[in-house]
Amino acid sequence: MAKKGEIKCPKCGSLVRVMVQATLCTDGKYYANFTKRNLRYKESYLNSVNWETADFLCVNKKCRHVTNGLGNYVSRLEKELAKLKLQTSERKTHVQKGR
Numbered sequence: 420m421a422k423k424g425e426i427k428c429p430k431c432g433s434l435v436r437v438m439v440q441a442t443l444c445t446d447g448k449y450y451a452n453f454t455k456r457n458l459r460y461k462e463s464y465l466n467s468v469n470w471e472t473a474d475f476l477c478v479n480k481k482c483r484h485v486t487n488g489l490g491n492y493v494s495r496l497e498k499e500l501a502k503l504k505l506q507t508s509e510r511k512t513h514v515q516k517g518r
């Protein structure tokens with residue numbers, strides 16, 4: 420049973436797994452050579468997690484719906500820009516057809 424505040428799939432109401440980008444702080448010696456084992460060393464620690472862009476994956480095998488992140492002002496602007504670009508290209512197509 421879901422706990423209070425737990426995120427559920429918007430399609431079927433099942434629980435979700437979260438895929439989230441995390442920022443790790445570690446020694447320079449691990450640059451471009453980081454392994455899961457290095458996570459155990461005290462010089463490696465989790466610095467932050469970007470919840471705004473997290474994806475929520477439904478655990479129900481019959482559903483498997485993916486909800487894209489909650490979003491922030493950057494991701495909202497990116498989506499708006501993509502929508503405007505699409506509208507602009509559609510208008511160009513109409514103008515060309517109209518000739």
Ligand SMILES: [Zn+2]
Nearest residue numbers: 428431477482
């Ligand atoms: Zn679902």
